[in-house]
Amino acid sequence: MKVCLVGNQNSGKTSLFNVLTGMNQKVGNWPGVTIDRKEGIIKSTDIQIIDLPGVYSLNPFTSEEKITRDFLLNEEYDVILNIIDSTSIERSLYLTTQLLDLNKNVVVALNMCDLLAKKGFHVHEDMLSKLLKVPVIKISALKNEGIDDLINAIKNQNNSYKSIKIFESDIENSIDKLSENIESNKRYNALKIIEDDTLYLKSEHPEAKEIIDNLYSRYQKRMDEVIADQRYNFIVKNKDKYFHADKDEETTSDKIDKVILNKYLAIPIFILIMALVYFLSVGLVGSFTVDGIDYLINLLKDSVENGLNSINAFPWLTSLICDGIITGVGAVLNFVPQLIILFICISVLETVGYMARISFFLDKVFRKFGLSGKSIIPFIVGSGCSVPGIMTTRTIENEKEKKTTIMLTPFIPCSAKLPIITLFTTFFFGSLAWLVSLSLYFLAIVIILLSAILLKKFYMKGESENYILELPEYKTPSFKYVSRDVIEKVWSFIKRAGSVIFICSILVWFLSSFSWTFTYGVPIEQSILASIGNILAYPFYPVIGELSWASTVSALLGLVAKEQVVSSMSVIAGLAETVEDGSLIFAQNGIFGFFTPLSAYSYMVFVLFSAPCIGAIGAMRREFKSLKTTFKAVAYQTLLAYILASLITGVGSLIMLFI
Amino acid sequence: MVITDLKLKQKAVISKINVKDQLLRRRMLDMGITTGTVVMVVKIAPLGDPLDISLRGYQLCLRKSELEQIECEVI
Structure with missing residues (x-):
């Protein structure tokens, strides 16, 4: 048996899907979290269930709504499970009347009845069932209530449904x-x-x-x-x-909105919330984690090294394990506590219902720049990871606003760039680290807005028209979902460290330990990596004002995954290290010792704003549906980062000369 | 008058829909913006645009440029 789950956007569809299947798909509190269909099996049955993107009607308005319409019209399935948000029952039932037109078996799940009862309203499911001539079951996807009844109702369906008469x-x-x-x-x-x-x-x-x-x-x-x-x-x-x-009165959401959407308070509150998120994840926790880097890596490295030496292992094997793998992977793993904080913040913002409000009050500003208020959602999601951020652009109706948003989302520093920011700012700016990190986020915003103007003027001409968004009710974030969401994201970061970063670290170690004649143990300046890097260092010179093969190669390896920059730097610094004092990476006489606060800043600017990682480029290609546009976008990003970083170095060193 | 002429919390009934763009018109109809529907402006974005209107027991945000295409009468 095959069931497809259909409902309005933000009606709790994915929550119900998760409850039914025991899976953990992404949920949020803004319209359009599900952007592609997902499949699963209902627990302890053999019923297959498909979660389709939320729709308001079978007349698609955006690309992800088309997925649902086309599925319902063209594919084979037995039952439509129609989930209804009881708090907006009229509009939800509008979709139901369209689903009934399809002449398929429909089972209606009335969700959020508890929320409705709090407002003083009640739905009589028996009467509704009589009216629509289909089973209607009250459920709470969040509290796991009514689910068994729902599964039974689905099981009892046979292909006998006849459309009811709705029209005159x-x-x-x-x-x-x-x-x-x-x-x-x-x-x-x-x-x-x-x-x-x-x-x-x-x-x-x-x-x-x-x-x-x-x-x-x-x-x-x-x-x-x-x-x-x-x-x-x-x-x-x-x-x-x-x-x-029972009664009709102002809802709690309306009361909260009086403050959150207040004419004078809305934007200060927004800035405060975002600053708090980055203060918590970059400033407060960041400094602790960076202090931990050298300590933990050295501790583990020393003990493994001693262990291997005591059994007379090959020197190259010891070096591979200690200088390559432990250093490379360890450098990245040290940022896990910081990412946990960031992911918690983003997850709470997503589930509480604030995202739609930000979109609502920033729409006017964003429209001036050729963006939609809805662009803010990809940007905030993108501060976790660009890939889901880019995918969220599917909810933007206007094709131009959508394309512009896709192109600009990678400029937002994602969680993988956080290690880079933290590493450089804490070492070079000390107690001002959080301020410098914040300046990078503001720079990202400035770059996004200026790029949007440029794109609007030369590339995506024409006026934007449409913006339709439903303001959801505020919800208390569910501990269960936030924790599952955070664990999943952190786990995928750790998995990446164990796979991509692991392999890359070995590669970096290999290329910087061997010469072209495959002799092991040559000075790092004679290694394969150095000889490649030495050529590339010339075009990279303006960015940092220094010919440094090591930082050139590290920046380039950021294409694989942005945290690889930190990982490569640790491996190279570790191999080149001659004197053990203080910081491993930025040791005075070390290979990265030339970095000044100025070149550190412009290096960060280049790494942060140039081409995103391969994963994000792939997501861009999928959403643009064009290799050419993707190429243009990446070229634009890289060129912009290059010019900007060179300007910072150039102008900065000039100023330094005079003071 | 059109919806953007309404004052905050003023109730009105939709009298005519003049939306030219067919995709937008369809979407508005699907969202329950049909003649005879009672609407009320409940929230105005801090910068004056878009507006949040309540209709059929839920709330919907639309830009002024869109709402200007919907005629209504105060009740």
Whole structure:
């Protein structure tokens, strides 16, 4: 048996999917978290379930909504599980009336009834079931209630459903008449002909014109409006049968919004919240973790080294394990505590319902720059990781705003760039580290806004039009989901350290320990890596104002994963190390000893804003659906970073000369 | 008058939908913006645009440029 899960955006679809399957898909509190279909098996059954992106109707508006419509019309399945957000029941049932047109078995799950009851409203599921002639089950996806009843209702479905009459008789008669000459999805397609929905199909039906003309002369309105109107009428005129209201008063969300969306407070509150997130993850915890780097790595390295020496292992093997693997992977793993804090903050922001508000009050500003208020969601998600950030752009209706957002999301420093920021700022700026990190985030914002203007002027010409967003109710973040979400993200970071970073570290170790004649133990300046880096160091000279093969190669390896920059630097510094004093990476006489606060800053600017990692480039390509556009975007990012970093070094050193 | 002429918390009923862009028009209809629907402006973004309107028991944010295309009468 195959079930597909359909509902409005932000109706708790994915929460229900997770409860039913025991899986842990991403949930959030803004419309459009699910952007692609996901499949699973309902626990202790053999029922297959497919989670489809949220839709408001079967007339798709954005690319991810099209996925759902096309699935429902063209694929094979047995039951539609329609989840309804009881707190906006009219609009939710509108979708239900469209699903009923498909002539499939429908089971309705009434979600968030507890939230509704708090507001003083009640839904009578029995009456609603009688009205729609399908089973209606009250559930709470969050509290895991009513799930067994729901599974039983799904099991008991047999293909016997007949559409109920929703419209006035003349429309219903026209549907019947048109259906005779339609092959599949009869009722749905007949309605599309009546609506004259040219976006969906060009009608070649023989009787269509006459029927449409007749209906038009009766209603004197475009039929798409009449159909939408009658669907809502069907829902509203029966509402007192299934819906009961105790009282009508201002909701808690409205009260909170009076402060959060206050004319004068909204933007200061936003800045405060974002600053707090980065103060917590970069400033407070960051300094501790960096102190831990050298200590922990050295501790582990020394003991392993002693161990291996005592059993007379090959010197190259000892070096591979200690200087390559432990140093490279360890350098990255030290940032885990910091990432946990960042991921918790982002996860809470996502689930509480604040994201949609930020989008709402920043829309006007963003529109001036050719972006949509909805662009802020990819940006904030992107501060965790660009890949899901870029994917979230699918909820942006306008194609130009969407493309601009995809191109700009990688400029947001993601969690993998955090190790770079932390490493440099704590060493070179000490107690001002958090301020310098913050300046990089602000620089990111400035770059994004200026790039958006440039793109709007030269590349994505034209005005933006559409913006439709539903403001969700505020919710207390569920501890369960936040912790699962954070664990999953941290785990994927650790897995990356164990796979990609692991292999890369070995590679860096190999290339910097061997010469072209494959002789082991040559001075690092004669290694393969150094000879490659020495050539590349010339074009890289303006960025740091220094010919340094080691930092050139490290920056380049950031393409694999941005945290690899830190990992490569540790491996190279470790191999080149002659004197053991203080910091491992930035030791005075060491290979990276030339870094000054100025060149450290411009190096960070280059690494942060140039081409993102391969994963993010792949995500860009998927969303652009064009290799050429992707290439242009990456070239633009890299060129911009190069110019900016060179400017900082150039102008900065000039100023230094005069003071 | 159009929806953007409404004062905060003023109730009105939609009288005509003049949206030219067909995709947007469809979406508005699907979201329950049909003639005869009672609407109310409940929140205004701090910078004056977009607006948050309540209709059919839920809230929806739209830009002023979109709401200007919807005629309504105060009730």
